[in-house]
Amino acid sequence: MTGAVGTIYSYPNNPRVAKSLIAAQYNNVKVNVKTDIEMGKFNKTPEYLAKFPFGKVPGFECKEGNIYESNAIAYYIASLKKDSGLLGKSPIEAAQVQQYVFMSDNEIIPAMAQWLYPILGFMPYNKNAVNKAQEDVRKVMTILNNILLKKTYLVGERVTLADITVFCSLLQLYQQVFDQTFRSAYTNVNRWFLTLANKKQFKNVLGEIKLCEVQAQYVPPKKEKKEKKKEAPKAKEAPKPKEAPAEEKPKEVKKKSSMDLLPKSSFNLEDWKRFYSNNDTKPNAVDYFWKNYDAEGYSMYRVDYKYNDELTQTFMSCNLIGGFFQRMELLRKYAFGTLIVTGENNNNQISGYFIIRGQKIPALLEDVPDYPSFTFTKVDSSDPKVKAEYEDYIAWEGPTFNNTTVVDGKVFK
Ligand SMILES: N[C@@H](CCC(=O)N[C@@H](CS)C(=O)NCC(=O)O)C(=O)O
Missing domain, CATH: 3.40.30.10 (Glutaredoxin)
Incomplete structure (x- = not known):
């Protein structure tokens, strides 16, 4: 090369x-x-x-x-x-390759987006639209399954851009929502998909692809759900709401938190968030933080995702954080923190730091559906080791990350 x-x-x-x-x-x-x-x-x-x-x-x-x-x-x-043959070996093959390229954009991508994007937090959830998208995806899968009953590849006898394009369009569906039960109806497509996934040209780009084990589900933000406290399952087996809201009509939940009853703190969280957003983290925001932080009115937590070994693509880990933060909306008045994705595809971790009003985990946080997927370990913010790590985490850089790569992250502010 x-x-x-x-x-x-x-x-x-x-x-x-x-x-x-x-x-x-x-x-x-x-x-x-x-x-x-x-x-x-x-x-x-x-x-x-x-x-x-x-x-x-x-x-x-x-x-x-x-x-x-x-x-x-x-x-x-x-x-x-x-x-190379990627574009077909004859005019008819070339046209058929184009047919699959257009088919992907018209039949797969819109349905894929409508199904997955609400789960990933990119798009509002609409039950009817998602049901229709799932039907559309099933239709495409059935058609492909029939085609691939007698063929190894979509066009001709070798891999073409048709296979590459359809494969990449289905990729996130296979990773996020095509669980074993879903896949069982489409054995020919699965065989084709896995054949491609195992080719070195695909592996060199995508790494080892992990097929979906537990179908990702849309979890409505807390404020859209009834107030009644339910037993919180872990995120990936997240609540399959029996009756998901037909459309996005967030109901304002006015919940009085025990945190509102605490003695007034000298640390103004909003001022801190503003200062942090508008200044360099090191040294300015860090200095501001230690000058103003009130360890009696707030508590500090080191946060770790419990299922790091199940994380695959780093962008999905980042989306997972985004979803969690979205569902933590009611905590915004009381908490600040950051979660970071470190590592690489198929070997990445989510960890971070939070400060939260009061001295114990508030019920508002325990109520967040994916809270049980994280460990919140209370730490002593006066310990120099904790201090240094906290500073690195909120700056997304520093000695804490010497042996790994900070890929991405999100700040809850
Ligand atoms: N049909 C286009 C879609 C491109 C597209 O929608 N890109 C999105 C990100 S996946 C984007 O850049 N959005 C930013 C924007 O629209 O401002 C393609 O296949 O390249």
């Missing part, structure tokens, strides 16, 4: 980018991927918009020009080696 043929801009682990990277593996070309971008900022700069006017990722830049739309980028990469 010589120099890179160009650069793709995207957030990390984007299945839309994987299409190009797998094609690049087949064609033995190198593609640079720039993922250390801040979504919403980087892709809205005048420089980015000049190249990719819709301001979306992925965007691909090479000597010859710029390309947006992930399928167009993958097409370009697939076409870089004439005899």
Whole structure:
């Protein structure tokens, strides 16, 4: 392999980018991927918009020009080696490859998004829309299952961009919601999917793919649920609400917390959150924190996710944090903290620090459905070791992370 043929801009682990990277593996070309971008900022700069006017990722830049739309980028990469066969070996095959590429975008992606995005916290939940999306996904799977009864690959006798595209479009469904029961109806598609997943060109890009064991479920934010306290299951086996709300109509739950009855604290949480957001964490915010923190009015916790060994893609771990924080909404007046994803795909951990009003875990937190998936260990904020670790965690950098990579994280503020 010589120099890179160009650069793709995207957030990390984007299945839309994987299409190009797998094609690049087949064609033995190198593609640079720039993922250390801040979504919403980087892709809205005048420089980015000049190249990719819709301001979306992925965007691909090479000597010859710029390309947006992930399928167009993958097409370009697939076409870089004439005899690779990725684009089909005859006009009819070439058209059939395109057929599957368009089919993916029209039949799979919208239904996938409607099913998964509410779970991942990207989109509001609407029961009817999700039911329809699930039906649509089943329809596609049935059609593919019939096609793959007699064929190893979708077009011709070898892997083409059709397989790569359909595979990447189904990937998150296989990881998040196609549990064993769901999969059992589609054995031909499963065989095809696993055949591809085990090819080195796919593995080099996606690593070991872990199929869904427990179907991810949408968990409504606390404020949408009835106040009645239920036994909280762990997140991944999260409540399958018998009667999920038909549509997003959050009911304001006015819950008086025991934290409201505590003696007034000298530490103003809102001021701290504002200061933290507007200043460099080290040394400014850290100095401010220790000058103002009230260890009697607040308690500090080291937080660890209990099922780190089950985490796969780092972006999903980050989404898991996002979902947890969303469901912690009622705590916002009383808590501050950060959870960070460290490591890499298929070997990552979630950990962090929180400060919470009062000296014990409040019922409002215990009520959060995924709270039992985390360990909150109360720590002594005057211990120098704890102090140093807390500072690194809220700065997302420092000696605490010397032996690992901070991939991403979220701040609860
Ligand atoms: N059809 C496009 C979809 C691209 C797309 O929707 N990208 C999203 C992220 S997955 C995006 O950049 N959204 C940012 C925005 O719309 O501002 C493709 O396949 O490339």
